[in-house]
Amino acid sequence: MKRIRKEEWRQDVKETLEPSTLMFRAMADKVYLEEYTKGEAIIVSGETLTTLRYIIEGKAKISIVHEDGRESIVDFLGKGDYIGDLTFLEMEKRTKDVAAITDCRCLCVPMNEAIVFLREDNDFLLSLSKYLADKHLRRTWFYVKGLRYELKNRLAAYILMTSDGSIYYQKHTMTAEFLGISYRHLLHTFKIFKENGWIRKEKNGYWFDKEVLEELAKDIIY
Amino acid sequence: MKRIRKEEWRQDVKETLEPSTLMFRAMADKVYLEEYTKGEAIIVSGETLTTLRYIIEGKAKISIVHEDGRESIVDFLGKGDYIGDLTFLEMEKRTKDVAAITDCRCLCVPMNEAIVFLREDNDFLLSLSKYLADKHLRRTWFYVKGLRYELKNRLAAYILMTSDGSIYYQKHTMTAEFLGISYRHLLHTFKIFKENGWIRKEKNGYWFDKEVLEELAKDIIY
């Protein structure tokens, strides 16, 4: 991880970032930048969080390790997501694991000062409420719908959710962990997708037939 | 539904309620009371919400009807839950069905005025954020854990969650809808619970062995 104080920001970076710091407006002078490389741990579960982060670039995953040692991916994070919001609100008993999936850049402020300044900032609280409401809605929707549909549909939704353009490039192991199914069964369903011509292996991932998958996923995505 | 303006509150009611109106402090003079009877609809899906409610007594359920006509229970609400919070934040595309499971009493304020006054109220926004974070955490936890465990464990958690004391009295149809499983399979698992002596039918519901169920559910409940 590389930490870059605001004074050190290159001019062009600064201009790009300045607008993104709006949500930390009440403490704009305290903002700094962090850069993580692919695979790096951002938070180790159980540690005390001293930083409130906001992702401006890259993708990360939240995961937990179960008692039996296996791992579940709880959620994916990307541009516009907070890391540490639940600690900021003093609602999380124990922090979870957060790791960068791709290179990531985060805007950061010290947690203890955030608690002092941002809790007085009406605009921040409103936007945080909206952010949480949105997360909750999507999660609930995916949960309720997911229970009703079989893997075929959830997988289609997942492929669409995690891809930009028409290439899917997630690791199967990760997909299985997120969807909460066995690796074996995922592969089985994947095979069916291939046989139906809905996806096709390419050099850098899988091409997929957007129309077909959208039809399969249409009831699941909020 | 019975609507009771603040001036009409009986003295004793008033004293009991006064502290509960705190969250609407910024518009205390606008608060009124609504009383719903068991089974009554509080919100019909798709209708425009003109009221922000806060439950001070009773239980309700949020549900949606799927394209195939079947119903899913999305969540249960009780004392301390808001109804209309997502509309207040302008995040919900379409309201869901909300119905009283038992007699309910709600504190109410007009939505349009709430949007004016409460969005300026720092304390309200902070407590709303915490409320949403808590909801999101619990839901995520139940989802992630639920995927990993079979019905036996989720059912144990559900029985504990929906009961006060040692009597479980939910309708099986409702339980199946919430857990997202077939009625048939629920009954099958219920039978196993009975055979193991974990639950026993009584006149007004099921007695259950709290210790055993807590052991079964221990990894699922947040």
Next chain:
DNA sequence: GATTATATATGAGATATCTCATATTAAGGG
């Protein structure tokens, strides 16, 4: 380039869960 670890892939048998069919009991309406 050889070696190890990780990701992908497939098969076979076990089990959780679903669908459909049907019977009995409890609850609500005239």
Next chain:
DNA sequence: CCCTTAATATGAGATATCTCATATATAATC
């Protein structure tokens, strides 16, 4: 009290999904 509807209950066969075993391909390491 009869009638209708909703809730409870059980059986049998189908299918979705899991576990375990094993093989190959790809990526990381020395």
